[in-house]
Amino acid sequence: MPASPSTARAINDRLALHLLQQEGPLTAARLKALTGLSRPTVADLVERLTVSGLIRVTGESGEQRRGPNAKLYGIVAERAYLAALDVRTEGVAVLVSDLLGRVLAEGSVPIDDDNGTGPAVEQAVDLVERAAKEAGADRLHTVGIGAPGLIDPAGGELRDSSGLPEWHRRLITALQDTFPDARVGVENETNLAALAEQRDGAARDRDTFVLLWLGLGIGAAVVLDGTLRRGVSGGAGEIGFLPVPGTAGLPSATDCAGGFHSVAGAGAVTALAAEHGVTAPLDGPEPYAAALVREAVRGSAPAAERFLDALADRIVLGAAAVVSVLDPGCLVLAGEIGRAGGDVLAGRVQHRLARMSPLATEVRASALGGGAVLRGALLTARDRAQDELFSPPER
Structure with missing residues (x-):
């Protein structure tokens, strides 16, 4: 059954907008060549998108003579401003971008929740407000948040999780109250890191992969056939609860002690380094467990090799x-x-995995470093905003 005229117009508009996003400003002739649409159809969509405020003339092409055919059309980047947050137990990082994802402002603040939930939330909200002001954003269209813990896949709410501060859940409500017109969404931090690695990082060439998060907590993100899999309750990848040998007991429904977290989490890594005599500066910019791994990778002493x-x-x-x-x-x-282990640790894991499993598996280090969660939050916020704005209403 052929598409209705209104559906066809919407499809053509989205196609043109995505080309302008990927390629940058284009002439109507170039849009015609890339889309395969007729000249009148391209002229109509250019007019629709210009009237709707989504595109505008940004200049003239040097390859064309001056005049209507030389006009370059580009997306109006300031049509929507986006915010991305990386919410951790000890603090918050934020960046604000335009509709094309260009970062206009960023910042971070440590948060000590010993001062109380209210002050912690106020610190985080103030950080976002200051970043938005610095970016020149009078309002935010979409806010993407990455946080540890379980996210309800049906409603998108951050569920109660043991060990996480109360201000995490309160922050989401506070941001919605502060920016009432914004679309506020939250996603598990490991899932966002995986989306970022798939789009821009170590898994760019993979439709199926698993991201293993090794830090203060342990987790995994599962991407199968290009789609992030969250599970029925949002708990797909809660690998910290996986029973493994080498622990004193078994994990429970409320405590991952005795699971994989007990042998590979930050506390366990710190203790393992001490057993092998590996040390690192205590006042470095990264968590101590990561600093220990980085020092071991940099060094070549037998103790460092044994620790790795x-x-x-x-x-x-x-x-x-x-x-x-x-x-x-x-x-x-x-x-x-x-991240601290890099290719050195990834290579060691791959070597051992090849001995344990008949299934060929490549092990790669993260390519995005400490910004993976923020990058993933920005990508999801941008996709959400563009999905809404790139479907202009019929005239």
Whole structure:
């Protein structure tokens, strides 16, 4: 059944807008060539999108003579301003961008929730307000938030999770109250890191992969056939609860002690480094466990080598379980510890995994560093805003 005229117009408009997003400003003739649409159809969509305020003339093409055919059309980037947040137990980072994703302002603030939930929320909201003001954003269209914990896949709310501060949940409500016109969405931080690695990082060439988050907490994000899989309750990838050998007990429904977290989380990594005599400065810019791994990677002493081997032995316990169930073909080591270990740690894990599993799996280090969660939050906010704005109403 052929599409109705209104549906066809919407499809053509979105196609043109996505081309302008990817290619930058284009002439009507170039849009015609790239879309395969007729000259009158392109002229109509250019007029519609200009009247709707989504595109405008940005200049003239040097390859054309001056006149109507030389006009370059580009997306009105300031049509919508976006904010992305990375919410951690110890603080918040934020960036504000335009509709094309160009970062206009960014900042971060440490938060000590010992001062109370209210002050913690106020600090975080104030950070976002200051970043929006610096960016020249009079209002925010979409706010994307990355946070640890379970996200309800049906309603999108951050669920109660043991060990997480109360201000995390309160912050989302406070941001919606502060920016009442904004679309506020929250996603698990590990899932956002995976989306960013898939779009711009270590998994750009993979439709199926698993991101293993190694940091203060342990988690995994599962991408199958190009789609992020959250699970029925939003708990897909809660690998910290995975029972593994080498622990004193078993995890429970409310405590991952005794699970994979107990052998590969930050506390366990710090203790393992101490056993091997590996040290690092206490006042560095990254978490201490990550600093220990980075120092070991930089060094060549036998103690550092033994520490990295022992750490890889632990990580492969969780990695092998993921591979045996999902056969993803690719694992990305992320989080503070995964990033600090880089290719050196990834290579050790891949070597051990090849001995344990018949399923060929490439292990890669994160390519986006500490900005993966913020990048993922920005990408999801931008996609959400563009999905709404790039579907202009009929005239």
